[in-house]
Structure formats: structure tokens, C-alpha cells
Amino acid sequence: MAAIQVKADVAGSVWQITTKVGQKIEAGETIMIIESMKMEIPVIAEQDGTIDKFMVDEKTAISEGQVLAVLTR
Amino acid sequence: MSTSTYDARKAKALAMGGPEKLARRKAQGVLNARERVETLLDAGSFIESGLFGASPVDPDKSAADGKIAGFGKIDGRDCAVVANDFTVMGASSAGTNGRKISHMKRVATSRGLPMVFLGESSGARMPDHMGARGMATLLGNDGTQYIRLRETPWASATLGLSYGSSSWYSVLSDFNVVRKGAVLAVSSAQLASLAIKEKVDPEEMGGWQVHAEVTGFADAVAETDEEALALIRTFLSYLPSHHNERPPERPVPAGSGAGMADIAKLLPEKRTQVYDVRRIVRAIVDEGSFFEVKARFGKVLTTGLARLGGRTVGILANNPLFRGGAMDTDACEKGASFLVLCDSFNIPVILLVDTPGFSIGIEAERKRAPGKIMNFMQALQLCTVPKLSVILRKTYGQAYLNMGGGRNSDEVAAWPSAEVSFMDPTFAVKIVHGLEPGQPGFDEAFAEMSRDSEPWDAAAVFAVQSIIQPHETRDYLIRMLDVHRARLSGGIGQHLMRGWPTSF
Helix, strand or coil: CCCCEECCCEEEEEECCCCCCEEEEEECCCCEEECCEEEEEEEEHHHHHHHEEEEECCCEEEEECCCCEEEEC | CHHHHHHHHHHHCCCCHHHHHHHHHHHHHCCCCCHHHHCCCCCCCCCCCCCCCCCCCCHCCCCHHEEEEEEEEEEEEEEEEEECCCCCCCHCCCCHHHHHHHHHHHHHHHHHCCCCEEEEEECEEEEEEEECHHHHHCCCCCCCCCCCCCCCCCEEEEEEECCCCHHHHEHHHHHHEEEECEEEEECCCHHHHHHHHHCCCCCHHHHHHHHHHHHHHCCEEEEHHHHHHHHHHHHCCCCCCHHHHHHHCCCCCCCHHHHHHHHHCCCCCCCCCCCCCCHCCHHHHHHCCCCCEECCCCCEEEEEEECCEEEEEEEEEECCCCCCCEECCCHHHHHHHHHHHHHHHHCEEEEEEEEECCCCHHHHHCCCCHHHHHHHHHHHHHCCCEEEEEEEEEEEEEHHHHHCHHHHHHHEECCCEEEECCCCHHHHHHHHHHCCCCCCCHHHHHHHHCCCCCCCHHHHCCCCCCCCCCHHHHHHHHHHHCCCCCHHHCCCCCCCCCCCCCCC
């Protein structure tokens, strides 16, 4: 099974994690929402997969490029 | 000379690098250079220039000297074409084929024809270029070789390994499509490995993903040669043949504007929520006419050609789906480069505005944000084509100017949801009063900082000329494009950026 790292493309903080470990998601689905520039910015899956683990919690401050979650497919 | 000699010579030239090499390409699903030319052009319209050109060093093995040149039509309009034939000496650049390219460029420029390059070349021919004699004979004899004054549109496709002048012409072009599996770089991975003494992966060095997402040299990406060539045809359909001509007009397709009734629903109710501006763009422009360029580069700013009421327009739209629409240095370069294209070829510009500002911070400064922001700004101010802007939601600070605020557009319209200010009021409260949301006094200070930022306030001081309902946007823009037609010059702009770089 290939592991896919989901990275933040913007610095900010994790506002809401909208998925759960073990959940199957499709490309285009929102995994979590980051708050940055006073905006709610969705982190969108670029490919289908299953959420293996989250590397952040809600309220975690994150930097650009940080790994937020790992998917398997 | 007998007819049979002519036929034999012609057949040999048309046979390119021979049946074995051609068969190998076919097995890979890749078109050969002559098939590419045929696929690009209207059927039967190609007239070749230089079929009997050859290398003086090895005339028997250098059909057309590895670069096929000529004229043909795209949608009935003439253009000049150079197609690299990789089966002949790797389509390496040399004396005869260099003269062929110069001729094509000269004719295209002097007669007002778009120029198309189909790139796939190993670079300079060896050993011909070696030594002072080789250099003096083959390089630098045309002091205008790499000048781009944008007299006519240039389009390019990177369709294989593309090094040296093949890459130079791709990045000098107004539009470059990279086919997946192709590589665009200064020189081969093999040479790069020798130079830096480590293994270099060609795809990692100059593959489609690098150019689509990192360098921005790929205006589009194609799965196949056929798709890449179709994209060049589509790109040129929006452009005039030369800079002293207006872009061609097309009939308005049925169904255009059908999405306008529901366009307001595409904008989230909460000001903090994001959306994909491309859905709004597609609803406004003529049905099926939105042709996005650099879709994967500087994604916070969407750029693309489209038609409104049958006329070509250039769209610059902040895309809040990515980073909330905050513009980074890539977006600035993308914006500037797109404005240069529009202004050079008499294409009016539509700006759809919803941005919290420019991305700031250490990384942004190291990427030379002030310089990039000013290049973008200067490009906008040097534009002499009509510029119309519509503020959909927020527009703050310097980004307000870069996206056409004030007198940086010929007309500024705003949706009732618009918000115009120097910065987000939440940030302003923090900076001026040191207060966070929830702290005593925040609400009062927020109300103070939010004062005068509604579209009615902007309209009251005529910073916004019109407040329009979202569903009126398409009709408003078509009407205003007509009002702002450059009648005095017959629709032709001044092209003040014609000599600007083709990459920034």
C-alpha cells in the first residue's frame, strides 16, 4: 500500500478536522480546514485513499509544506 | 535533371530518419515530425520551405536537416511552422536548419503570421559546433535571433527531449504546451550529471510537472501529441494573426449566460469561506470558451482566455480556493506575463477580484515580493487595452490596485458583497488596538475598522462606478466592453510591453 503525504500549502492553524482515521475519501474531498489569512481554507485530497493517520490536531499552528495527514491507497 | 532524380530526392527527404526510427516512435505512440505538422494544420494546407536542405557534413543522413519548416493554415489562417525531426541527427541545431528557422521567423514577422514551434531537439549539433571555427560559423550570426517584440503570436509544444534552442523558442513563446513524458531543459540530464557529478533524473529536472507547477514554463499540459497540437490550435483561435489586427470574433454559442441566474449561489454566504472562482468565470463567459493558461502555476490567481459576446477577452481572477486568494510571487509573475500577452495582442482584460492581499513574510521577501508586485503593477498600468474590473468580495491594500482598483481599470464595478479597505478589519484591530476577537473592546474596534468598507461607500466617492447584481455581470461586461472599444485606433493598443521578457 502506498502512503501519500498530505501537506499544507499555506501556513496557519488547523481549524477543523472534518474526516476520521480509517475513512475512505475521494480526490477532491475536504480532509480538514485550515484557518489562514482569516479565511477557512480546505485541505483537499488530490487522490483517492484512506486516512491512515493525522499528523496534527485541531488548533495546531502549521507551516507551509508541513505534513498534515497520511493516506494509504 | 530527370523527373526520377527529383522524385528520388524528394522521397529520401520525406523519409526522415528512415523506417526503423519511425517505427520505433510509432510503437511508443508518438507522432513523427511530419505527422505532427499534418495534425496541427488544416488538411492539405502545408507548403514546405527547405525540404531539400541538408547538412554539408553528412548530406545523405540529414533529411531536411532535421527541422521541417513551412507555412500552413490553422482554422483558415496562415501561420509559419518549424517542427523538429528527432529521427534526423536528434533534430540538432546546425547551419542549414538554423537558416530555415531564421527564414520562418523573418517571414512570420514581416508578413504578420503566427509562428509555431514543435520542439524536440538534442541541442547544438556535435561536433559541428566545437572549436572557435564551429562557434563562429554556427552561432551568433543573427543579432536578432532571440529578440521578441511580439509582432505576431508564438506558440510552442514541447513534445520530447528538448534542449538548447528548442527550449529557448519554447520559453520565448506566448504559449507553451508540454506533453507528458517530454523534457524541457537547458541541456540533457546526461550532460547535467557530468557537470555536477551526480545522477540527474530528466523528468525531475525538466518534466511536465516541474514546468506546470514550479517554473510556469508550461502554459498547458497534454497527455498526447495530438492533444498538445489541438491546444495550440485552440490558443491561436483567440488571437489575431499579428499585433496590428483585432482578435477574431466567433458566433456566441447557444446556452451562453444560462448560468447567470444562479451565479450568486457560487459565492459562499460566509465571508471566510472559499470557493473556486473558475465556476464563476465559466458562468460569465461564452459557453465553453474559457481556456485556462498556467492552471497549475500560481493557482491563487486564475488566468485564461475566453470570449464574451463572441469577442476575445483575457480573464484575471483571484481564486480563493487556493490560499484564500492571497497572491504570492508566482501569482505576480503569472499576472504580469498574462497582461503582457493580452496587451500585445489587443485583448481586453477582465479582472474578477476577491483577495485578502499579497502573501507576506520571510519567504515572500526572499522571493523578491516587492519587485514582483511592482512588475505586476507596472504591467497593469502599461496596458492600453480596455480593462474592466468587478469586485466580487474583498479587496485590500496594494492588491486592490494590482487587481484594477481606482483608476487602474477603465471601469470598476462591485457586487453588493464587495468589501474595500486597506486590510482585513480583524488584522487592523490587532495592529492598532492589540485586541483579539473575544477580548473586551474588540467588537467596538472591529466596527470602527469595518466602517466605510461597503460597496456603497466606495460608490459614494466614485471609487466604484457601478454596483451590479451578480446575475447582471455578463451583460454588464459585454456592454462595457463595447463602450470601451478603442475606436480611435481601430481596436489596436500601443503595445508598450512588446519587448518585455517572456519569463520573469
